[in-house]
Amino acid sequence: MANGKFLTGRYLTLLNHNILWNQKKNPKIIVVLPAYFAEKTVKKTYDDLPKDLIKEIILVDDASRDETVKVAEKLGISVYRHKVNKGYGGNQKTCYDQALKRNPDVIVMVHPDYQYDPTLLGVLCEPIVNGRVDIMLGSRIQSRRQVLAGGMPIWKYFSNRFLTIFENIALGINLSEFHTGYRAFSAKSLKTIPYHNFSDDFVFDQQILVSAVTYGLNISDTPVPCKYFPEASSINFQRSAKYGLLTIWTILLYIMYQAGIAAPNLFKKKN
Secondary structure (H helix, E strand, O other), X not given: OOOOOOOOHHHHHHHOOOOOOOHHHOOOEEEEEEEOOOOOOHHHHHHHOOOOOEEEEEEEEOOOOOOHHHHHHHOOOEEEEOOOOOXXXXXXXXXXXXXXXXXXXXXXXXXXXXXXXXXXXHHHHHHHHOOOOOEEEEEOOOOHHHHHHOOOOHHHHHHHHHHHHHHHHXXXXXXXXXXXXXXXXXXXXXXXXXXHHOOOOOXXXXXXXXXXXXXXXXXXXXXXXXXXXXXXXXXXHHHHHHHHHHHHHHHHHHHHHHHOOOOOOOOOOOO
């Protein structure tokens, strides 16, 4: 029956729009928020997170000079603050270090700038909880029209497409986007990947994925809407150009690693 006492088992599970797995699994999901000047958006992000799935939310503030920390503490979020700015990659390192101390099953990085839809967190976690993948990405790229309508600058769209095609060919995988900041990791994957060896800058995001490939971890993605607005964080053209060149260099290192020419400490050591 669709109502009443006869609903049992997985049918009850399916009625909860957030929980997409058997409730008996009860995974420990930790959300990390790498924050930098997020005072105006952190509450919106927090409010939309599905609290019934999450055991704890951790915010790491990268020496912001606004009220990000004060707002987060009022919300009851666990807050850590860098005394000096360590960069986007450096912020993630602290996020994952703190999350792993909690012995989680899944760690989800959500940018607290409200650019990505926090309500879809369960969709990102489901393939990891059910053991199909190790890393899930929330892809912004479904169609050119949709992405541009959401406000992504056209130069950023085409650079994203170029880099993603290049990375897919080099790595032998097929992701719709490598450059999203909405990511879910199994605890096993973050314990495996040597992320402390990576850059403290934005290229950290690419190094962690390329490294994951060398460790044989399974990466997948799912579409998520994304919006651009004044309060949402975004790097400028100059920083984007640097990021793009470092991404290409990371892929070239991977190609040399595969050829046995180089052995960067980003990747799994070959026997």
